[in-house]
Every structure is written in C-alpha cells, then in structure tokens.
Amino acid sequence: MNLRIAIQKSGRLSEDSLRLLNDCGISVKSAGSKLRTQAENFPVEVYFLRDDDIPQYVQDGVADIGVVGENVLYEKCKNVEVVKPLGFGKCRLALAVPRGVEYGSVASLEGRRIATSYPFLLESFLRQHRVEAEIHEISGSVEIAPGIGLADAVCDLVSSGSTLFMNGLQEVETILESQAVLVKNTELENSKEIILRKLLFRIDSVQAARRNKYILLNAPNDALDEIFALLPGMKSPTVLPLAEEGWSSVHSVLPEEEFWEKIEALKYAGAQGILVVPIEKMIQ
Ligand code: ATP
Ligand code: MG
Known part of the structure; x- marks a missing residue:
C-alpha cells in the first residue's frame, strides 16, 4: 500500500517539495518527463502535476495528499483538509x-x-x-x-x-x-493514515532542525552562569572541561530567529571560538 503524494511538476514549489521529501529520507528523483515515480525506501508514490490540479486530485482521492500554495487551494475551494503549513512558497x-x-x-x-x-x-x-x-x-x-x-x-x-x-x-x-501547505483527502483509509503519520513525524523533525542551530563555544568557567542563562538548549547545555585549566566547552541548540542577538550577547559574556552548525534532524 502506497501513500500517493501530489507535488508540482515544474515551478516555484517543485524544488522545495522534493527537498522536503528527500530531507525526510524519502529518495525521489525530480520529475524529468515522468508523471509519477515510486520512492525507493518509503511507501510513497509521487505524482508530478500542475499546481492548479492538485486540490481537485486530492479531493477526488486520485492522490491522497498534496503540496500546494494556499492561494491555489483557497481559489479552487475544494474539500480537502489542511494538515500542515510547510514554510516555503511564501x-x-x-x-x-x-x-x-x-x-x-x-x-x-x-x-x-x-x-x-x-x-x-x-x-x-x-x-x-x-x-x-x-x-x-x-x-x-x-x-x-x-x-x-x-x-x-x-x-x-x-x-x-x-x-x-x-x-x-x-x-x-x-x-x-x-505559503505552501500539505493537504490531505478527507477520507483517507487507515493504512494510509499510518503512513501519513510517519511522514508527518519526519516532517516535524526536519522543520525543527531547520529552525534551530547547534552551537559550540569555549568560555572561562566564571562566565558560565551568564552563558547558561542565554542558552535554552533542548534540556540544558552540555558542558565539557577543556584541556586548559579553568575553561569549558559548552554545546547547545539555538533557535534560528534568536541567533544573531544571542551570538552577540554570548561574545559579550566571554564566549570564544563560537561554532554554529546546521542540524540535520531534530527529534523532540
Ligand atoms: P503550474 O505550471 O504548475 O500551473 P504556475 O505557473 O501556476 O505552475 P508557479 O509560478 O510555479 O505556478 O507558482 C507556484 C506557486 O508558488 C504559486 O501558486 C504560489 O503559491 C507560490 N509562489 C511563491 N512566490 C511566488 C511569486 N512571486 N509568484 C508566483 N507564485 C509564487
Ligand atoms: Mg498553476
């Protein structure tokens, strides 16, 4: 049993839609001349369509879910359920x-x-x-x-x-x-709901990872309290002693939107050698 997902064949949403699937660990090649393709390692079949047709196809159950701009979705007034905003195609x-x-x-x-x-x-x-x-x-x-x-x-x-x-x-x-949203047919069979739930779990981890950065820094121990106060982390920061006496390495996770402001404050508090690394997946 496959979940059939409709995405735009070629246009402004195509690349981001494919990238989302690939970031979710679902290997799909871009459309080329094909109208549909089976993912290699996940029970998903991808249909490549014109974006205007996606709401109708999902409503009729020709596709189970789809990625489409809200502009097209609300213009077409089809009966589909919005599952999740995707944050691209703004x-x-x-x-x-x-x-x-x-x-x-x-x-x-x-x-x-x-x-x-x-x-x-x-x-x-x-x-x-x-x-x-x-x-x-x-x-x-x-x-x-x-x-x-x-x-x-x-x-x-x-x-x-x-x-x-x-x-x-x-x-x-x-x-x-x-923005682009994920929509679904209103009467998905149970077996497809289960695949969709797995997909949504992966999308959540990908989105969380995109919203956050992993940060590593060195600081003198007497600056740590002030630095901890600046870092939210998933639980609390990880602190490791450095070879140099009186210094520690601090690791934590920072939301993208707080990033620049926090970096300045961290430097001001005494942090040095700050490294900021993208996160690939974040499971919460
Ligand atoms: P199709 O051949 O699939 O019908 P299209 O020409 O209708 O393609 P695109 O121009 O590729 O559509 O746009 C697809 C969607 O990308 C739009 O419906 C909209 O949701 C989103 N989008 C984001 N930014 C823009 C923009 N500046 N202009 C047009 N669409 C945009
Ligand atoms: Mg169109």
Missing part, C-alpha cells in the same frame, strides 16, 4: 495599481477593471469591502494588463515586488498571505 496575493495613480482605499476601485488569475479570492475580497468592480480573468502575465490598456488594476501574486515594480505598478492591498 508570497501574497495583492492588489496593485499603476504608479502615480492616486489610491485612497478599496473604494477607489469601484467600477474599475481588475485583471487577475484569482477571480474567486478577488471577488470575495471586493464583496467584503462592498466594492463592485469588473473582474477580468487572465491566466498569466497579469502584470502587463494595465500597460496594454486591458485593466485599471491587477490582483496578482507578489513575493519581492520586483515584477510589479518593473511593470510600473504599486502594491496597495494584501488580499491573502500564502
């Missing part, structure tokens, strides 16, 4: 108008033409704000629509904002913050 669905156009609030879009590939999400946003506008659905290159006179505004995915900028547009509203 972007936002935003409204943008030509630079130089005065924009007060959503109300200024009343009666305007807005080009988008996300008519459902845009429509709901406008309805919420009691604004009526003409939605022009186009499937790609939305950002050129105002320049060629097709629309007055666009509603499109943005990450850095450079595409909008290059097309003379300014971002004015965020409609949805999005």
